[in-house]
């Protein structure tokens with residue numbers, strides 16, 4: 001079966017590799033001339049997710065973190081343990097998967113932007129001459145924003161700065177800052193990468209300048225001896241809701257293209273990796289597609305629950321529960337870092353707490 005994959009980001013690359021090892025004839029069309037560029041992602045993902053990828057990407061791990069320190073507005077910082085989170089070099093990660101996909105005989109056309117037309121249940125490629133039997137839409141955030149007003153409304157601008165210098169804080173932790181003055185409705189982050197460089201960033205409704213971001217971290221005393229900005233990159237952070245219209249007669253969509261992201265953090269790598277059933281490698285292309293569709297459906301279902309939960313916490317609880325700020329943030333973070341299977345347990349725990357009025361101020 002001939003399959004065209006539109007988009008050469010992590011979703012398109014990993015899907016092409018998975019389908020190619022199962023005997024599909026795959027071709028990836030990527031509008032940019034080089035895989036991995038332009039850079040946008042912070043690259044934080046659990047080490048266990050990385051381990052699920054059947055391509056060796058160990059050398060792309062720049063640092064591992066075992067704890068998260070939360071800094072709330074005017075409140076004392078607190079620490080939570082997390083499963084090991086790796087900071088990966090996203091370009092390296094994508095290049096490794098690209099190389100393996102090529103080894104598996106996937107054809108790549110770089111610098112090729114593909115337009116499509118939807119007619120009923122089918123999608124047609126507009127500027128591709130060859131005939132294809134099936135299409136994978138892995139076009140990233142643009143497609144999701146175009147197709148869903150809600151996703152478009154929720155989006156943020158994410159900015160990452162790599163700063164030459166040191167931090168005054170724990171080097172082995174990822175630091176997260178909830179501060180409505182700089183990141184209303186979202187958060188900023190700081191992660192020391194090595195002895196000489198600190199990564200800072202945030203998700204913004206109205207993006208500040210890079211000087212304003214630097215000033216924020218410096219004024220708070222979080223950055224010391226800092227100098228130049230060694231690198232800066234960013235892009236659109238989606239926060240859901242996931243788009244349920246993800247397949248048709250001759251197509252299937254995956255990744256940011258259907259807003260397949262964790263709604264609280266905007267993280268998209270885990271949902272992509274956990275949707276692809278890499279364990280299946282028996283070589284039947286038809287069966288591989290069926291299993292992929294099931295994997296995506298299951299992930300979307302879990303993300304939908306997470307989205308509803310995050311909305312609920314945001315709208316119904318935060319405004320009344322300032323005193324319970326820390327336990328609530330802890331609970332939210334548990335949802336983010338625990339396996340998604342724990343959702344139902346967490347929701348009932350939350351409802352139980354509300355029933356006991358534990359989360360309301362006295």
Ligand SMILES: Cc1cc2nc3c(=O)[nH]c(=O)nc-3n(C[C@H](O)[C@H](O)[C@H](O)COP(=O)(O)OP(=O)(O)OC[C@H]3O[C@@H](n4cnc5c(N)ncnc54)[C@H](O)[C@@H]3O)c2cc1C
Nearest residue numbers: 007009010011031042043044114140158255256267268269
């Ligand atoms: C600032 C920032 C920080 C982030 N940090 C994290 C993080 O720490 N951890 C995490 O898990 N996630 C993070 N994310 C989210 C993560 O980067 C995305 O979820 C992930 O990149 C989605 O992969 P994708 O392949 O679906 O889309 P993309 O990575 O966007 O790839 C889509 C590809 O399709 C190509 N394309 C688009 N349209 C066409 C077309 N018409 N024809 C041909 N090619 C096309 C694009 O050029 C692009 O290469 C972050 C995002 C941002 C913006």
